[in-house]
Amino acid sequence: MASPTVIRQDGLACGNGGTIVTDSPAHPLDPLTAEEIRQAAAILRRDRGIGAGWRFASIELKEPGKVALAAGEAAGRDAIVVCWDRADGRAYRAAVSLTGDAVTGWEDLPGQQPNMTVDEWHECDQMLRAHPELAQALARRGITDMSLVLTDMWAYGAALVPERYRGLRIGWSDVWYRDSPEGNPYAHHVTGLHPVVDLNRMTLLEVEDVSGDGEEPQVTGEYLPSLIGKPLREVAPLEVRQPSGVGFSLDGRLLSWQNWQLRLGFNHREGLVLHQVRFRDGGRLRPVAHRMSFAEMFVPYRDASADHYRRTAFDIGEWGLGFMTTSLELGCDCLGEISYLDAVVHDSAGEPRVIRNAICVHEEDSGVLWKHVDERTGAEVRRQRRLVVSFHVTVANYEYLVYWRFYQDGNIECEVRATGIVVTSHASGVPVNGTLVDQGTYAPFHQHFIVARLDLDVDGPDNTVYAVSSEAVGDDPWGLGLVVRETPLRTEAEGKQDYDWASQRAWKVVNDDVLNGLGTPVGYKLVPGGAFPPLLSPSSPAFQRAEVIGHTLWVTPYREDERWPCGDFPNLSDRDTGLPAWTAADRPIENTDVVLWYVFGIHHVTRPEDWPVMPTDAVSFWLKPFGFFDRNPALDVPPGH
Ligand SMILES: [Cu+2]
Numbered sequence: 001m002a003s004p005t006v007i008r009q010d011g012l013a014c015g016n017g018g019t020i021v022t023d024s025p026a027h028p029l030d031p032l033t034a035e036e037i038r039q040a041a042a043i044l045r046r047d048r049g050i051g052a053g054w055r056f057a058s059i060e061l062k063e064p065g066k067v068a069l070a071a072g073e074a075a076g077r078d079a080i081v082v083c084w085d086r087a088d089g090r091a092y093r094a095a096v097s098l099t100g101d102a103v104t105g106w107e108d109l110p111g112q113q114p115n116m117t118v119d120e121w122h123e124c125d126q127m128l129r130a131h132p133e134l135a136q137a138l139a140r141r142g143i144t145d146m147s148l149v150l151t152d153m154w155a156y157g158a159a160l161v162p163e164r165y166r167g168l169r170i171g172w173s174d175v176w177y178r179d180s181p182e183g184n185p186y187a188h189h190v191t192g193l194h195p196v197v198d199l200n201r202m203t204l205l206e207v208e209d210v211s212g213d214g215e216e217p218q219v220t221g222e223y224l225p226s227l228i229g230k231p232l233r234e235v236a237p238l239e240v241r242q243p244s245g246v247g248f249s250l251d252g253r254l255l256s257w258q259n260w261q262l263r264l265g266f267n268h269r270e271g272l273v274l275h276q277v278r279f280r281d282g283g284r285l286r287p288v289a290h291r292m293s294f295a296e297m298f299v300p301y302r303d304a305s306a307d308h309y310r311r312t313a314f315d316i317g318e319w320g321l322g323f324m325t326t327s328l329e330l331g332c333d334c335l336g337e338i339s340y341l342d343a344v345v346h347d348s349a350g351e352p353r354v355i356r357n358a359i360c361v362h363e364e365d366s367g368v369l370w371k372h373v374d375e376r377t378g379a380e381v382r383r384q385r386r387l388v389v390s391f392h393v394t395v396a397n398y399e400y401l402v403y404w405r406f407y408q409d410g411n412i413e414c415e416v417r418a419t420g421i422v423v424t425s426h427a428s429g430v431p432v433n434g435t436l437v438d439q440g441t442y443a444p445f446h447q448h449f450i451v452a453r454l455d456l457d458v459d460g461p462d463n464t465v466y467a468v469s470s471e472a473v474g475d476d477p478w479g480l481g482l483v484v485r486e487t488p489l490r491t492e493a494e495g496k497q498d499y500d501w502a503s504q505r506a507w508k509v510v511n512d513d514v515l516n517g518l519g520t521p522v523g524y525k526l527v528p529g530g531a532f533p534p535l536l537s538p539s540s541p542a543f544q545r546a547e548v549i550g551h552t553l554w555v556t557p558y559r560e561d562e563r564w565p566c567g568d569f570p571n572l573s574d575r576d577t578g579l580p581a582w583t584a585a586d587r588p589i590e591n592t593d594v595v596l597w598y599v600f601g602i603h604h605v606t607r608p609e610d611w612p613v614m615p616t617d618a619v620s621f622w623l624k625p626f627g628f629f630d631r632n633p634a635l636d637v638p639p640g641h
Pocket of ligand 1: 418446604
C-alpha cells in the first residue's frame with residue numbers, strides 16, 4: 001500500500017493493441033504533455049531558484065473552470081506545481097503560466113507535507129538496505145543476503161509520530177525478504193522490525209526492533225508458475241475478435257461510442273479522469289457528468305499491534321493513482337480489440353515519465369440487454385455491449401483495477417477490483433485482528449474506502465439530489481402498498497447520507513427545470529454498492545484524518561478548489577481538512593451545481609484464499625438514468641447476427 005516496486009509483466013500479449021500518443025494538447029482539458037511538464041519545472045527553476053535540494057511533488061494541468069469551458073474561451077495553458085525545499089522542509093504551491101512563461105502564483109504551505117514521491121520510496125529502500133544497523137538486525141535473524149531484502153516505506157498520521165520527530169518528513173518501513181531472487185517479495189515479513197526514516201535528509205532515525213521468538217514460520221508464498229511446483233490446469237483458448245473493427249472512435253482524447261461521448265483526462269493523483277460525459281439522444285448531446293474520478297482512497301488496517309498500528313494508507317493523497325499507474329502493454333489486461341492511451345507523470349526532479357498504454361479502451365459483450373418470448377412472434381433478444389475505460393495501479397503489494405463501463409441503455413457502472421498480495425506478519429497463536437493464511441502467518445483485517453468524486457450535470461449544471469426511500473404504508477386492506485418517498489437534500493448537512501438497507505435508499509440527481517416527455521423532471525440515480533460503515537470511533541486518529549468515511553454520500557456545491565475530501569495534503573496529517581471543513585458552513589445544495597462524493601470499497605475480512613496472491617475482489621456502484629429518457633433507450637439496438 002505504499003509505493004511501487006519493479007513491475008513484472010510476463011503475461012502473454014493479448015489482443016491487437018493500438019496506442020494513441022498525444023504529444024501536443026488539442027483540447028484545454030488534455031493533460032500536460034511531457035514538454036509542458038519540463039517547461040513548468042524549468043520556469044520555476046529560473047524564476048524561483050528551485051535547485052537540486054528541492055523536490056517536485058506534483059505537476060499537473062490547471063484545468064479550465066466550467067464557465068471558461070462552456071464559453072469556449074481560448075484559455076492559455078497553466079500548471080499547478082507543488083514542490084518543497086528539502087533543506088528546511090518548506091512546501092509551496094505555484095501557479096505557472098505555460099503560455100505566458102511566468103510564475104503567476106506562489107503560495108507558502110506552512111506545516112504541510114506534500115505527497116510522497118516514487119523517488120523517495122526507492123532512495124529510502126536503497127539507503128536502508130545499505131545501512132549497517134539494519135544489516136545487523138537482519139543478521140540476528142539469520143538473514144544476510146541483502147539482495148533478497150525489500151524495504152517498503154509507508155507514510156503515516158501525525159498523531160502517531162513521536163514528539164521528538166514532529167515536523168519532520170518522516171516515514172516508517174516494513175522489511176521483507178524473498179526465498180529466492182524471483183520469489184514473492186511480500187512472502188516473508190520480518191516481523192517486529194521497522195526502520196523509521198527522515199526522508200528529507202534520507203537518514204535512518206531509528207530501527208524499532210521488537211524481536212519475537214526468533215522462529216521463522218515455514219511460509220509457502222510463491223505464485224509464479226516456475227515456483228509453485230505444480231502443473232497448471234488445461235484451459236481451452238477463448239478469443240475475442242471484431243473482424244470489422246471496433247465500434248468506438250478516439251479523436252485525440254475525445255471518445256465516442258454509440259450514443260456516448262466523453263473526454264479522457266489523467267493526472268498524477270486521480271489517475272484517469274472522465275470529463276464531459278454526454279449521451280446523444282435524438283439530435284441532442286445531453287450532459288450527464290461534467291467530471292468523474294476517484295478523489296481519495298483510505299485504507300486503515302484494523303490491527304493495533306506493533307507491526308500494523310501505523311498502517312493507514314491514503315493511496316491517492318499520499319501516493320497518487322496516476323504515479324502508481326502501470327503499463328498495460330504486455331499483459332492480458334484487456335481482451336479483444338484495444339486502444340491504449342499513454343499517460344505522462346514526472347519524477348521528483350521534474351523530469352517527465354511516460355507510462356505507455358496507461359489507459360485501455362475496448363468494447364465487451366455483456367450478456368443479454370433485453371428479451372421477450374412471445375407465443376406468436378417468438379423470441380426477441382438483444383445482446384448487450386458495453387464500452388470499458390480502465391486503468392490499473394500497483395501500490396507496492398496491492399493492485400487496484402478501475403473500470404468505468406458505459407452501457408447502451410444509459411447506465412454507467414464504476415467497478416474496482418482489488419488484487420495483489422495482502423500484508424502479512426507472523427502470528428503467535430490464533431490471530432485476533434486477522435486471518436491465518438499460512439504457517440504462523442496472518443493477514444490483518446483492513447478496509448479500502450474509495451471516494452468517487454462525481455460532478456454530475458444532468459441536462460445542465462443546476463441539479464438537486466433527492467434521497468429516495470421505499471416505505472411500506474400498509475394501510476390498505478391487504479397491507480401491500482409501497483410508496484417511494486423522494487426527499488430533496490437542501491443543505492450540506494442534509495447531504496450527509498448513509499446507506500440504509502431497510503429503506504433501500506438510493507439518491508437521484510434531478511434537473512427540476514428539464515422535463516421528460518412524461519412531464520417529470522429528468523434524473524440519474526446513484527445506486528449504491530460496496531458501501532460499508534467505518535466501524536471506527538470518531539475519536540480515533542485514523543477517523544479524524546478521514547472523516548469522509550463517516551457517511552456513504554456527501555453533497556457539496558461545486559467549488560473549483562474543492563477536490564480532495566481528506567484535505568490537499570493527507571501525508572502526515574492530523575485531521576481531515578476537506579469535506580468536514582467545507583461542509584461546516586452548511587451551504588445550500590438545492591438546484592445548484594452539485595458534486596457528489598460517494599464512499600464505497602471493500603471491507604476486507606481476509607481469507608486463506610487471498611494467499612499468496614489474491615483473486616480479484618470486485619465492488620461497484622451504478623449511475624442509472626431515471627426518467628432521463630421517456631422509455632427504454634435501447635429499443636434501437638439491432639438483433640445479433
Ligand atoms: Cu484488502
